[in-house]
Amino acid sequence: MSSEPLLRIRDLQVEAGGLPRVHGVSLDVGEGCFHGLLGPNGAGKTTVLRVLYRAARARAGTIALAGRPMRDWTPRDWARATGALVQESGLLSGLSVRDVVEIGLARSGLPPEACAARIDEALALVGLAERQDQDASTLSGGEQQRTHMAQLLARDPALYILDEPTNHLDLHYQLVLLDEVKRRGRTVLATFHDLAMAARYCDSVTVMADGRSVASGAPGATLTPELLRRVYSVEAQLDGALLRLDGPVRRDPR
Numbered sequence: 001m002s003s004e005p006l007l008r009i010r011d012l013q014v015e016a017g018g019l020p021r022v023h024g025v026s027l028d029v030g031e032g033c034f035h036g037l038l039g040p041n042g043a044g045k046t047t048v049l050r051v052l053y054r055a056a057r058a059r060a061g062t063i064a065l066a067g068r069p070m071r072d073w074t075p076r077d078w079a080r081a082t083g084a085l086v087q088e089s090g091l092l093s094g095l096s097v098r099d100v101v102e103i104g105l106a107r108s109g110l111p112p113e114a115c116a117a118r119i120d121e122a123l124a125l126v127g128l129a130e131r132q133d134q135d136a137s138t139l140s141g142g143e144q145q146r147t148h149m150a151q152l153l154a155r156d157p158a159l160y161i162l163d164e165p166t167n168h169l170d171l172h173y174q175l176v177l178l179d180e181v182k183r184r185g186r187t188v189l190a191t192f193h194d195l196a197m198a199a200r201y202c203d204s205v206t207v208m209a210d211g212r213s214v215a216s217g218a219p220g221a222t223l224t225p226e227l228l229r230r231v232y233s234v235e236a237q238l239d240g241a242l243l244r245l246d247g248p249v250r251r252d253p254r
């Protein structure tokens with residue numbers, strides 16, 4: 001692992017809907033590391049990721065990938081080096097499952113046989129090889145998520161940006177797909193609500209609340225009962241990748 005992180009974010013500030021939503025977040029993700037971006041609803045996790053996949057612009061701060069500031073990357077090169085699994089991505093009606101996966105390789109420069117092999121492998125990984133000709137818009141929510149994941153796995157970018165990757169997935173595919181991402185040893189920045197899954201996969205985490213980073217480090221050392229009470233308002237304890245949930249912290253009625 002090199003000493004220079006693959007992804008470096010410094011003092012990131014982002015506005016959304018005309019208001020500041022991210023107020024100076026910094027984090028590093030080392031090459032080959034799986035980093036979790038955690039925090040309760042509305043903490044600003046997706047807003048950070050949206051800047052990384054160029055759906056939003058930073059108001060201030062710096063982002064560097066492989067030591068190069070984001071502003072120095074052409075959009076095309078940035079899109080080649082990164083790949084995002086986003087929430088509410090939807091699928092275009094009229095495209096087959098295979099088409100969706102293939103579109104991800106459109107500008108890869110790979111020869112057709114290599115593209116076909118990658119698509120076959122990705123479809124097999126997500127369990128949709130036999131349904132590759134089905135109209136993608138007719139898939140269930142979990143099957144659509146698996147199709148998007150297949151597109152990403154076929155592309156296999158240097159940086160995976162995953163917004164709630166376990167969304168809609170049954171337990172089997174949560175494990176199969178994240179095991180595969182982990183096995184590849186790629187650099188990952190992923191949001192999770194499931195803290196047990198975060199503890200299972202993440203080498204390190206950043207916990208956000210109200211648009212700020214409030215803690216970071218190894219999952220076991222970071223997700224302490226005190227932090228879970230303060231940030232998530234739950235009485236809970238993480239033991240390895242097991243989360244014992246005792247209940248919500250009682251809040252006074254307003």
Ligand SMILES: Nc1ncnc2c1ncn2[C@@H]1O[C@H](COP(=O)(O)OP(=O)(O)OP(=O)(O)O)[C@@H](O)[C@H]1O
Pocket residue numbers: 016017018021039040041042043044045046047048
């Ligand atoms: N376009 C927008 N217009 C108004 N408010 C927005 C907009 N985008 C984000 N916000 C607000 O910014 C805050 C952070 O949103 P964000 O989606 O980043 O949170 P999150 O941590 O990903 O939450 P969740 O876990 O619920 O997905 C929220 O309060 C959200 O309502």
